Amino acid sequence: MEKTDAVIIGGGPAGSIVASTLAKKGFEIILLEKRPQIGVPVRCGEATGSREEISRFIPIDETWILADINAARLIAPGGRIVEKHLPSVGVVLDRSRFDQALAGQAANSGADVRVHTEAVGLLRGKNCVEGVLARDHRTGKTYELNAKVTIGADGIEGFIGRWAGITRHLKLSAIHSAIQYLIEDDGLPRDTIELYAGRKIAPGGYAWVFPKQKGFANVGLGVDPTMIEENTAKDFLDRFVEQHFPNAKIHATVAGGTSGTKPLKTMVGNGVLLVGEAAHQNNPLSGGGIMNALEGAEEASKVLTEALTTGDVSCRFLEQYDSRWKNRVGHAITKFALLRKLIYRLEDHELDNIAAVLDGISRNGEDKPIDYAEIFKTAVKTAPGLIWKAKNLLW
């Protein structure tokens, strides 16, 4: 049986950062990716944090940055546009190349990156996960991979957490159904992202326009599947594109689901740990997950380094990761999960009221990032009925 210090399932940003960090410390790392190629297919809106934030994890390479974001435009259901100047707030990535660069960084650090290889089961010792059963899809062979610690970075559809008894299936109300087109059009914004709100546009979610290289953009939306009756997310996107970009040429379609829940109570078990969207670390309001996955991976790596050094991979030891994560990002995610329940259930006229107030704030205010708590306060102030909605949801 093959033995290693850590086996990581999933070659996305979270898995690759854990792999490179642990490999740099001298541990033996095997990273499994079920797909034939890292980063393909993309299932992401591709907008994320700033160059500065990303560069803490990997040196910036212009080949995977397609656009800089310097402003955001919120478009209310009634058409009011609230624009906010946000210099260098983020970038739009080429996710395939970005993921490949991160996995390359892991490989260069000494991790053994294996594509075409899927984890099809857990190896269970006495009350402890001891690795995975891996299947090489090229040869069709299944083999045992024994590891001191198993890391599930296998995304929202991952099974490591479910097999280990850490996670369960998601309720229908806890997931966004999302779809996106890569479009080519003359009338696209440059260096400004656009977010469209409204029940008719994207029930329980929002639509986005994320500019990429000149003339191209990711145009997509996410919906709450409990709020769309017989329609699909695609029906809403087709309508949106028809209305806003009637002459656009659609080059590609990507789809997926993102979790919209509060943080897991625990992300660990004996000999096993989850990271990234497998651990529901994405923002439940925006659906964004890249920066959170990188930060989650950083916290996981710190605890894993100590666990592997001391040889203590027990649930009790790994739980430090839970508290580290909660303090760094998890508490904010709890708030975003509550806001999701509130904001996405607002009627269009209520959203219009909020937009009117926000418009005032953005005209008078300084260039600060969008503060969702501020939006919430404004919402309650402008539409007293919302207090009842909030009360029913939050308490």
Next chain:
Amino acid sequence: MESKKSSLVTTCRLTIDLEKCLSCAACPPVCHTGALNLSSLLLEINKELCDNCSICIKVCPTGALLFSETTNFKPQG
């Protein structure tokens, strides 16, 4: 009719419209039996596990999941 078999046992009626399915992985997370798995390239249904609960149909962004006509109790011939 895709099957002439008649049976009292609940059989999985879920099918994938391969023209529409993007293997996007929105459905496996909501499947409470673990019947849906995005393997190396394509979405797979484990027909042994599926209990026709239809949650996956609601979450699918492209409408690629649907129930085929039931074949139970259909008179043959």
